[in-house]
Amino acid sequence: MTLRLLQHRSDNGERTVIAAQGDAAYVVPGFATIRALALHAIAQKISLAAAVEAAGRGAAVDIAAEFEANRLLAPIDHDDGAHVQLTGTGLTHLGSAEGRDKMHREAAAAEKQTDSMRMFLEGLEGGKPAPGVAGQQPEWFYKGDGSQLVGPTDPLVMPAFAQDGGEEPEIAGVYIIGEDGTPYRLGLALANEFSDHVTERHNYLWLAHSKLRQAALGPELLVGTPPDHIEGSSRILRDGEVIWEKPFLSGEGNMSHSFANLEHHHFKYDLFRRAGDVHVHFFGTATLSFSDGIVPQEGDVFEILAAPFTLPVRNPLKRAAPVQVAVQQL
Structure with missing residues (x-):
């Protein structure tokens, strides 16, 4: 077991x-x-x-x-949240280009192929190299430090300025860096990678902005060899009623990149091999309510379930109060 x-x-x-x-x-x-x-x-x-x-x-x-x-x-944390890095990779799942490409196609109508589709196809071709060989580099993004990581039943809070707060049902790898700089994968966790898809759709160069949001992990850390096939369900509840639900797939058998290739292109950077640090890396998804025209509202509850995890990640959506930031000259 x-x-x-x-x-x-x-x-x-x-x-x-x-x-x-x-x-x-x-x-x-x-x-x-x-x-x-x-x-x-x-x-x-x-x-x-x-x-x-x-x-x-x-x-x-x-x-x-x-x-x-x-x-x-959440199944990982650190006494000092600055020593937790939340990062991820996109366009990693078979079919994941469809929703992204749909978002960007209108903005790039003059192009025969969007940048998203090009990156997806490059991943299909070179995302699963032979062991010990570096494959195609994936899309990569930064989400924040440990202050952005919330627990399996905590609210996901979008900033007051956010244009959207949308779920992303994913599997995340959880890592710790040994004293000699060696990354160790502790296991996998169910995750909601939570992003601002309206901001991203406006201009894909705003992807970096859209990802600077909180993220939630399910309570269970799955230890040992990762399963090749993970099948789950993502849904949104409003006032206790399901307003949207869709299955999602993950695991290497449903991905255009191997875990090893995604890990190589993350940990190849020296700054991500600092002894004692914790890393949570989101492996991507091909399933979004946003692609089906759903607009989540404050008070909605995101619920993601997937075997072999036995418990969900279940988070209500909240919006933060506005914050006025004034830079002072010293």
Whole structure:
């Protein structure tokens, strides 16, 4: 059975790590965070699964009940949010060019092929190279530091100036950098990569602006070899009623790039191999409510589910109050 790790915070603030396999879940004694467990495993030169096994079993936990009680956190964090990097890659999934190309086609009507379609086709051709070989470079974007990462049931807050707050159902890779600069993949998490699609559609050169938004992770970190096929559902609820729902696919079998190629083109930069840092990298999607003309409203709830994860990521949409920023001359 696949091992899943979760982070729990009790009502009095005490934190614990939970291990889950199948329907059974229990506290992992001796560790308050998954990051601490991972650093221990690296120091001992063992796998995360072996570190969990060596720690023994604490009290049993009903993770579904803890999820509904809002006591499960994102499955990775850091005491200093500046040491968490949120990044991602787009146009990585089979079919993902269709929605993007539709957004950009009108703006680039004079071109025979948009930049998005060119990048997608280049990924199809060279995104899955042989082991040890660098393949085609993907689209890459920055979302922010750990202050932008929210938990599985927390609100996703769009800035007051945002033109849109739209879901992106994805799988994210979770990483930590060892003392010698080696990146370690801890596992995969279900994710809502949350973007401003109206801003992006206005001009694709504004993609960088559209991605500077919060993102949410589901509570479970899927440990071990990533599944080749992940199938899930993304939906939006308004006043308790489903207003939009659509299946989505992920995993390498449904992608134009391999995880290894996406990881190579991220961690090839020295600044992303700083010892102790945490990275959450979003692998992209081909499914957006925006492509179907849906306009999310404040109070709507995004819910994303996908096996082998057993719990969803479920976040209400909020808009922040306006902030006046005045730069002062010193």
